[in-house]
Amino acid sequence: MGEELKKKNFSNINVKIKKAKLTEKAIYLIEKKGIEVDEAFQTYGLQISPFSYPRIYRKYKEKGLEGIIDTRGGKRVEKVTPSIKDFIILQKSKNKKLTAKQIRKKVWEEYDVQLHIRSISNILRDKGLSTGKGRPKKEIEEVAIDHAGGFLLKGALICMGLVKVIVDRIRIRADEIEKNGDKSFKWMSVISASRKVLSRKIETLLYMPIFQMERIWHFKTVYPRDGLGVLSGSGLPYKYHTMDNFLRELPRLDIDKILSRDLARAYIEVFNLKFETKEEQTFYIDCHKKVLWTKKNVPKGLHATRNKILKCLDVYFIHDCNGMPILPWTRPGDSHLVNEIMPIIEELEKSVGKEIVKLVIFDREGVSLALFREFTERGKRFVTILKTNQYDSEDDFIFEKGSKWRYVTIKTAKGKKRFNIKEGTKILVEQESGKKYEVRVILAKDLGTGKMPVFITNIIKSEEPDCTKIVKKYIKRWFQENSFKQMKPGLYLDTNHGSNGVALKENRVIxxxxxxxxxxxxxxxxxxxxxxxxxxxxxxxxxxxxxxxxxxxxxxxxxxxxxxxxxxxxxxxxxxxxxxxxxxxxxxxxxxxxxxxxxxxxxxxxxxxxxxxxxxxxxxxxxxxxxxxxxIDQKEILYEIDSRKDHIMTNLEVALNNADLFLKKNFFPPEYKNADFKAIRDILYKQDGFIKESKDEISVTLKHYRQELDHQMLAEYVVNKINAAEIITEEGKRLRMEVL
The missing domain is CATH 1.10.287 (Helix Hairpins)
Incomplete structure (x- = not known):
């Protein structure tokens, strides 16, 4: 089979030849049939990275089958025999102070065999006899870094414990896989990665928006400066292939939904939400359409901003009473709010372990008599707006005798709004079944715009006599929605991170x-x-x-x-x-x-x-x-996007947003409470500076703001608050910051 094979005394030569023949068959599928690299190799039970394929194919073209036989290794005489291993363990057990170097000398004297110190260290570590003493870590001299202000967000994430929550979930799943002995995951590096490595990679993904990196591809095309590596703790920034492989492996763990629940629980604990008052039991649900750029036939939906039917994913968010996103919920582009409201409520309550949602506020896309009845049956309340095609004028509503229009002024985040409101009822009829459902309605004529939205609810008068409060609750949603829109450009919520499609047995769209x-x-x-x-x-x-x-x-x-x-x-x-x-x-x-x-x-x-x-x-x-x-081609295949990768990235984007909210709530002056992420990023998080790291402290210094006195004062205020919080990293180092 060749001179090189003859020179080596392989004990498993038949296995190597068999693997080479299977590789040859996979190459045929790729080159002749046009099948994807991953799929072709998996067909024959081979685990080969797509990045290795060009090298394998080049060798095959040059030398044929012989070129792709693995010639590494060969039959070797084992240096560390069982008797030598027992001798090493015995020597260490007798004298705990013996070093690997001293034991190596004893082995040479006893057996006339020269072992490497690392081999001895590995044996001692496996038996739990290693002293664990390494080289003392040198202090790092102060060095200049970009985006030094990102350490403010790092401090917030440490306080909130979000990185720990994510890493814990990955390790729990990895331990389950190892316990079950599932060999299909064996090749994934995320299974064997240490907590430190996982933390660094998760932080790298988290901090991408700070460095204005929208997608993993930007590790290759817009390669970040050293600040990202320093901020995540990896030293130098990770390369594209490292982060791409990591993000490809995470979805295969199937942790995206349970991770949403873990993080939701963390937000609730960190922001001290007790859900004891009616206000805290009020939640807002919104949907964000994320456009997909794929050639595959995937479900489509109406993108309101572009006013077009586009291939997309629907990302639903449930917000608390203050507009903080707690839990994301990713669905195909042809989903409907009516069908998703109850599942997302159940998902949130599952994370907390009890019923906490008493009132839900959503837009007119959720108007459905079946949904309204389900709300009433479950003892929950809703507030929404009636669709304009469900009424023509004031005559379509039932009013009590003597009912009159009433002038009210409602305070909002952007000032006061003036309304004339009138309360009544309306009987809604389901077209198919003819079933009826009576709702409480509040007509509100906006004296500023002339529009007249009609608010509907199942909150009865004995529960809330003042209909103005119901209108206020819904109007609050408009300004939360505006705040949510401000997240999109800074956190890149519009960016899609995965377009792998799964063929469905039935084309529901057709x-x-x-x-x-x-x-x-x-x-x-x-x-x-x-x-x-x-x-x-x-x-x-x-x-x-x-x-x-x-x-x-x-x-x-x-x-x-x-x-x-x-x-x-x-x-x-x-x-x-x-x-x-x-x-x-x-x-x-x-x-x-x-x-x-x-x-x-x-x-x-x-x-x-x-x-x-x-x-x-x-x-x-x-x-x-x-x-x-x-x-219509009724045999046309419909693909559904595997949204697990996208959902994981959405979780990380929400985590970074909530870390920003946590900072503004606890460390910022009150006037910056409503500032959006992008504005704060440009003022603070992108600010360059210096870092010095010792064995017990990370010292970060932000550069002086030469022309913006307000920014200088803000930075000094926040830094003083951060230092007062005494933030300690997982490595036990205190985070200390200052501004020049």
Whole structure:
């Protein structure tokens, strides 16, 4: 099989040749069939990185099968025999102070074998006999770094314990995998990574928005400066392939949803939310559309900002009463708020372990009678806005006798808003089932804009007599939504981090389209049947009218004949004048009678013509719909995006946002409480400076703000608060900061 193989005495030569032949088959699938590298190698049970494939293929082209046989290793004589191993353990057990170097000398004297110190250290460590004494760590001299202000967020994350929560979840899952002996995960480095390495990589992902890095690709194209490595604790920033592989491995652990619950629980503890008051039991639910750039056929949805139907993911957020996002919920782009409200509430309550959601506020996309009934049955309350197509005017509502418009002023984050409000009720009817549901309504005429939103709720008057408070709760959502929009540019919530699609057995989108078109055909067919029935009735009516008219005309003509006969024989002048007058009257009656019947028949004929045109129109529409149906490829495969990677990154973005909120709440002056992340990032987190690290302290110095006195004062204020908090890192080092 070649000179190189002959030189080495392999004990597993057959295994190596078999693996090379399987690799050759995988190469055939890739080059001839166009199959992806990962999929091709996995088909034959091989675990080979896609990054190694160009090297493997090059060797195969140069030398064929022989070029891809693994020639590493070979049969070697084992230096550390069981007897030598026992001797090493015995020597260390007798004298704990013996070093690996001293034991090596004893082994050489006893067995005439030279061992490496590391081999001896590994044996001692495995048996728990290592002294663990290493080289003393040198103090790092003060060095200049970019984004030194990022240590403010690092301090907040340490106080909140968020990195620990994430690493704990990864380690729990990794331990489960190792315990179950699942070999399909064996190749993943995240399984064997230490807590320190996991913390550094998680922090690297967390801090990306500070360095204006939207996606992992920016580790390659917009490579960060040294500040990211120093901030995460890794020294130099990680390379693209390292972070890309790490982020590819995380979703395979299937921890995205349970991680959301872990972090939600952490936010609740850190921000000391007790859920004892009605205010704390109020939550807001919003949906953010995240556009997907993929060629695969994935579900689509209406992107309100762009006003287009686009391939996207729906990311739902449940916020607390102060607008802090607590838990994200990622769904396909064709999801609907009506179907997701209850699951996200259940997910939040699952994280806390008890029912905490009493009132939910959401937009008009959630208007559904079935959902309203479920809220009422579960003892929960909602506030939303009625859709504009569900009412025309004030007359569509029921008001109590003597009910009048009332002027109110509502304070908001952006000033005062003036309304005229009026309270009433409305009966909503479900189209399909005909079931009814009564809601409490509050009409609110905005005196500034002239608009009149209609707020609806199942909060009864005995629970909240003052309807103004209900309006205030919903209006608060508008300004929370604005605050949420400010997160998008700074934290890159619009960025999609994964587009791997999973083929579904059933194409639900095609199924919905076909069902909708078939329902349209049925509706139009029924309309045609109804119109044809109308035409038949009209034709029958025309026939009866003509018969009646002919009878009437015949009767009048017979009477006229009698009068004409009498006039021929009548001599009396007065009698002839009377008969002549009757004759004229009958002619007039006949003329008016015929005119009336002809007008009625003409009108009915017009109705028939209109209905016939209507039928022709509906038949053409059915023809168009049938053509659409015939063009639909019912075998088209629908893919659903594997959103686990994206959901993990969304969790990290929310964690960074909440760390920023934690800083502003506990360490910032009150006037900066509502400042958005991007503004604070540009003022503080991006500020360059210096760092000096010793064995018990990390000292960070921010550069002086030469022209912005307000920024200098803000930085000094925050730094003093950070120092007063006595923040200690996981390595036991105190974080100390100052501003030049």
């Amino acid at each position: 199924k919905r389209k076909v069902k909708k078109l078939e329902e349209e055909i049925r509706a139009k067919t029924n309309a045609i049947i109804s119109a044809e029935s109308f035409i038949e009735r009209r034709l029958d009516s025309i026939k009866r009218k003509k018969t009646t008219m002919n009878k009437k005309v015949l009767q009048l003509e017979n009477k006229l004949k009698n009068i004409n006969a009498k006039m021929l024989t009548e001599i009396n002048v007065n009698e002839r004048a009377y008969l002549l007058k009757r004759q004229e009257g009958m002619h007039l009656e006949e003329s008016e009678f015929i005119k009336y019947y002809e007008s009625v028949i003409s009108k009915w004929q017009s109705d028939i013509n209109r209905k016939q045109s209507y039928i022709d129109k509906k038949r053409n529409e059915i023809k168009d719909i049938t053509n659409k149906l015939s063009k």
